[in-house]
Amino acid sequence: MGEGILSLAPRLDLRQSQSLVMTPQLQQAIRLLALSNLEVETFIAEEIERNPLLESAASDDDGPVVEREAPVEAGDEPAGVDSLVLGDSGGEAALDVDFATESFHHDSPADQAGMDGSLGMTGGSGGMPEDGPDLDAFADTSLSLADHLLHQAGEVLGGHELFVAQHLIDLIDEAGYLTTPLLDIANRLGVPLVEVENVLGVIQTFDPTGVGARDLAECLALQAKEADRYDPCMARLIDNLDLVARGDLARLRRMCEVDDEDLADMIRELRDYDPKPGCKFGGEAMQAVIPDLFVARRKQGWAIEINAATLPRLLVNRSYYVELSAGPQDKASKAWLSDMLASANWLVKALDQRQRTIIKVASEIVKQQEAFFLHGVAHLKPMTLKQVADAIEMHESTVSRVTSNKYLSCARGLFELKYFFTSAIQSADGGDAVSAEAVKSAIRALIAAEDPKAILSDDTLVDMLNAKGFGIARRTVAKYREAMGIGSSVQRRRQKALEGVT
Numbered sequence: 174m175g176e177g178i179l180s181l182a183p184r185l186d187l188r189q190s191q192s193l194v195m196t197p198q199l200q201q202a203i204r205l206l207a208l209s210n211l212e213v214e215t216f217i218a219e220e221i222e223r224n225p226l227l228e229s230a231a232s233d234d235d236g237p238v239v240e241r242e243a244p245v246e247a248g249d250e251p252a253g254v255d256s257l258v259l260g261d262s263g264g265e266a267a268l269d270v271d272f273a274t275e276s277f278h279h280d281s282p283a284d285q286a287g288m289d290g291s292l293g294m295t296g297g298s299g300g301m302p303e304d305g306p307d308l309d310a311f312a313d314t315s316l317s318l319a320d321h322l323l324h325q326a327g328e329v330l331g332g333h334e335l336f337v338a339q340h341l342i343d344l345i346d347e348a349g350y351l352t353t354p355l356l357d358i359a360n361r362l363g364v365p366l367v368e369v370e371n372v373l374g375v376i377q378t379f380d381p382t383g384v385g386a387r388d389l390a391e392c393l394a395l396q397a398k399e400a401d402r403y404d405p406c407m408a409r410l411i412d413n414l415d416l417v418a419r420g421d422l423a424r425l426r427r428m429c430e431v432d433d434e435d436l437a438d439m440i441r442e443l444r445d446y447d448p449k450p451g452c453k454f455g456g457e458a459m460q461a462v463i464p465d466l467f468v469a470r471r472k473q474g475w476a477i478e479i480n481a482a483t484l485p486r487l488l489v490n491r492s493y494y495v496e497l498s499a500g501p502q503d504k505a506s507k508a509w510l511s512d513m514l515a516s517a518n519w520l521v522k523a524l525d526q527r528q529r530t531i532i533k534v535a536s537e538i539v540k541q542q543e544a545f546f547l548h549g550v551a552h553l554k555p556m557t558l559k560q561v562a563d564a565i566e567m568h569e570s571t572v573s574r575v576t577s578n579k580y581l582s583c584a585r586g587l588f589e590l591k592y593f594f595t596s597a598i599q600s601a602d603g604g605d606a607v608s609a610e611a612v613k614s615a616i617r618a619l620i621a622a623e624d625p626k627a628i629l630s631d632d633t634l635v636d637m638l639n640a641k642g643f644g645i646a647r648r649t650v651a652k653y654r655e656a657m658g659i660g661s662s663v664q665r666r667r668q669k670a671l672e673g674v675t
Contacts, residue, residue: 382395
């Protein structure tokens with residue numbers, strides 16, 4: 174008869190739930206996967222500076238890049254890290270790799286004859302004697318463009334004009350162009366526009382010829398004047414560079430009032446000028462891409478190796494830990510020392526986990542793309558991160574991190590790991606799908622071999638690709654062609670016409 178009464182009295186309840194806690198160490202382990210070998214090397218150097226129990230040793234061909242100096246008791250490990258990062262069995266389950274398969278070699282590839290030539294930098298010094306030549310010493314040490322111009326300005330200008338020149342030179346880009354409007358510069362400096370124009374005129378007489386130009390036409394005109402070739406005909410040609418680009422030779426002949434031979438000479442001379450005169454100076458030195466992995470063909474399969482030259486060998490100095498712990502310590506010092514040991518042990522394990530994970534992902538890539546490594550880009554298969562992740566029983570995000578910022582060196586060249594993941598193009602005959610990169614390679618080959626008198630249109634390319642077994646639409650051909658920087662059939666026809674004239 175009576176209804177239940179809702180109790181409003183306070184009470185305590187115990188509830189049990191599970192959740193994944195992103196500890197700082199777990200977050201660091203995840204970040205390590207996405208770093209390249211050179212970035213990891215920088216990270217290790219910082220950790221060695223911070224942690225007195227860590228030290229690096231010269232790598233050799235017989236030992237792993239990362240190892241421990243002595244076993245560590247289970248109580249020294251950071252709580253919770255093994256189960257989240259390295260697996261429940263102290264990291265071994267998560268690091269499990271089948272080295273008996275043909276994808277691996279039982280010994281380090283560096284131990285094999287001829288390995289230095291095929292896999293490259295496998296020794297502690299990257300295949301180069303420690304006292305070998307420093308290639309950086311051969312780098313160009315010339316002045317930057319700005320320094321080169323400032324030196325010339327200091328010789329011919331002074332006082333207020335030199336101040337304006339310094340400001341103008343600071344605004345000149347690496348190609349040698351001044352793109353900021355002179356009126357804006359005059360207003361900013363509080364000087365008459367005519368003074369800025371006069372100073373710019375002086376700068377435009379500096380080496381390299383053409384520097385300080387505000388557009389391509391002015392740059393070419395400055396060079397023509399320097400060569401004493403800036404006559405009315407050349408001036409009209411330079412003023413109509415759009416017609417030159419379009420290959421409208423008939424109209425150019427009428428405008429310049431010259432015959433075919435004179436026009437050909439003018440266009441040839443125009444092409445000899447430098448459209449970016451500033452690029453020969455300064456600029457940042459190009460940095461060579463250092464491979465993170467080496468892949469080489471062997472009789473029993475493929476040898477896959479981490480580039481040990483870019484990873485120092487990391488040791489946990491247990492003897493120093495024992496020495497420090499044996500001395501007098503207060504509570505804070507003891508806790509700090511324990512934290513340093515736990516951090517050092519974790520880092521060694523995390524780096525070992527990183528290397529094994531990278532090798533595992535790379536071996537699956539090589540396995541699925543073996544036809545590419547054997548026969549070239551035309552045999553590159555469509556592949557997704559999920560396919561690799563499912564095959565090696567890892568999460569897709571882990572594979573994504575592993576393939577970021579990492580390069581693989583093989584007999585066919587240097588490739589970013591992301592290169593091997595491409596979308597699929599369905600085969601025209603109902604066969605296996607092909608990679609988008611393979612289609613791009615086929616388009617590039619067809620255009621490179623086209624007859625200058627019979628330029629291939631996109632529709633013709635579609636027909637030729639379909640005949641090769643690629644089921645592809647015209648808009649896709651146009652998209653791939655533009656992505657490769659190849660002009661349309663009209664643009665290529667005009668380009669061939671210009672080449673024929675010159």
